[in-house]
Amino acid sequence: xxxxALISERPPADCSCEYCEAGAGVPSATRVDPPPPFGGCSIAxxxxxxxxxxxxxxxxxSPTVHDHAPRRxxxxxxxxxxxxxxxxxxxxxxxxxxxxxxxxxxxxxDIRITGLGTTLMLLILIAWITVIWRRRLPLIxxxxxALLAAVGVSYILVLVAAFATAQRYPERVRRLGIPVAxxxxxxxxxEVTTSWGGALPWYFTTRxxxxxxxxxxxxxxxxxxxSFGVTVGxxxxxxxRAKAQQSVAWAERELHRADALxxxxxxxxxxxxxxxxxxxALAHRLSxxxxxxxxxxAAAAAGAGSDSAGQAGQIARTVREQxxxxxxxxxGLIGDLRGRAHADSASPASMxxxxxxxxxxxxxxxxxxxxxxxxGAERASALxxxxxxxxxxxxxxxxxxxxxxxxxxxxxxxxPSTGARIxxxxxxxxxxxxxxxxxxxxxxxxxxxxxALGGQAWLGAHEGAFIVDVSxxxxxxx
Numbered sequence: 225x226x227x228x229a230l231i232s233e234r235p236p237a238d239c240s241c242e243y244c245e246a247g248a249g250v251p252s253a254t255r256v257d258p259p260p261p262f263g264g265c266s267i268a269x270x271x272x273x274x275x276x277x278x279x280x281x282x283x284x285x286s287p288t289v290h291d292h293a294p295r296r297x298x299x300x301x302x303x304x305x306x307x308x309x310x311x312x313x314x315x316x317x318x319x320x321x322x323x324x325x326x327x328x329x330x331x332x333x334d335i336r337i338t339g340l341g342t343t344l345m346l347l348i349l350i351a352w353i354t355v356i357w358r359r360r361l362p363l364i365x366x367x368x369x370a371l372l373a374a375v376g377v378s379y380i381l382v383l384v385a386a387f388a389t390a391q392r393y394p395e396r397v398r399r400l401g402i403p404v405a406x407x408x409x410x411x412x413x414x415e416v417t418t419s420w421g422g423a424l425p426w427y428f429t430t431r432x433x434x435x436x437x438x439x440x441x442x443x444x445x446x447x448x449x450x451s452f453g454v455t456v457g458x459x460x461x462x463x464x465r466a467k468a469q470q471s472v473a474w475a476e477r478e479l480h481r482a483d484a485l486x487x488x489x490x491x492x493x494x495x496x497x498x499x500x501x502x503x504x505a506l507a508h509r510l511s512x513x514x515x516x517x518x519x520x521x522a523a524a525a526a527g528a529g530s531d532s533a534g535q536a537g538q539i540a541r542t543v544r545e546q547x548x549x550x551x552x553x554x555x556g557l558i559g560d561l562r563g564r565a566h567a568d569s570a571s572p573a574s575m576x577x578x579x580x581x582x583x584x585x586x587x588x589x590x591x592x593x594x595x596x597x598x599x600g601a602e603r604a605s606a607l608x609x610x611x612x613x614x615x616x617x618x619x620x621x622x623x624x625x626x627x628x629x630x631x632x633x634x635x636x637x638x639x640p641s642t643g644a645r646i647x648x649x650x651x652x653x654x655x656x657x658x659x660x661x662x663x664x665x666x667x668x669x670x671x672x673x674x675x676a677l678g679g680q681a682w683l684g685a686h687e688g689a690f691i692v693d694v695s696x697x698x699x700x701x702x
Contacts, residue, residue, distance in 0.1 A: 305358075316378050322423045369383075614670075630651045645694070
């Protein structure tokens, strides 16, 4: 199953909570529903965001956690219900002496059931059968319990049905508690002031008139208060457990979603890193190839002399080497994308390769004026080592792409005490426009690299020159 912002999940077929039966388990795409109180189904939350007039949502695949509390086996639930029906029926039958005329005492002091008592026994049986549907239709059981209490049998079914109703409709607990307490209070008041009641003292004294004695009045009131208090306590405990289980399930859902989002962010960061490396490496190689191709064209136009032929041959070899290096870079990056452990690696992106990079440009005829000082390069971390090389590489690539033939000033200084300072300048649009098409990915990639290391970068045109000025903090190799 999937947790997503716009895909609705159906609740299980056996889900009987109010939330699912009300159809709220399939909310609209833009509604965020809070978890239902005191347990129940919570598959409703959906994450969506509105930006302007467009709405989008990210589908996150993760294990689904349903917020139901663990349900007991069906055989256990059935046995519990059967025990309640049978036990409640027997208890209320034993309470028939509470109703005047339902039973009589013979000369031996034994109780005999009258015709009214037989009718009440049938009524008690029907009333307690409604307990079977106490989870789905608790109000029916509550009405049956109120009828038994009004007749004068007992208020036990009222408490059982009130407990089920409070679980089914938790938002009605306060409105339900007052009528139930009032009903039990009236029952006790009638029991201690009229001839109704008397079953409790009879079982202990065999005298029905003992119900008007002070001790039995206190006993009747105490039983009522204790029964109501125990019911309220069990209800609060049940609600607390349900909320705790729901909170745990909610936390598990959020944890799975956070894990999925974290994995997506890691993958996206890796894709962006590979995209930057691919751009920096291949763009530089192709720019150098373009530079040498222009030199080769110029050498061919100069004539067929021995010097021109030798120069053309050297340029052709350089073009072949750069093309081969570009292919190696491509193989290494594709290997990274596919996750192959033994893929052909790309060219080493190390600050110690900056010298070779500058020599390649000079071999192609570029006018490069350099000042390069590096101390402790072998102590630099891999991130700093790679960033220095890539920034220099991309800055040189931009220079030969957008200002071909213009002089390039390169200043690179790396020291453990001060970090790395890179400054590369070239005239803007010298000798015409660029021969190689380009975008803004290179500048964006340089900014991202510098920001990732906590450095500073200034890139842009100033007084007729394009300047790349980067400062990076020193990071020691771990």
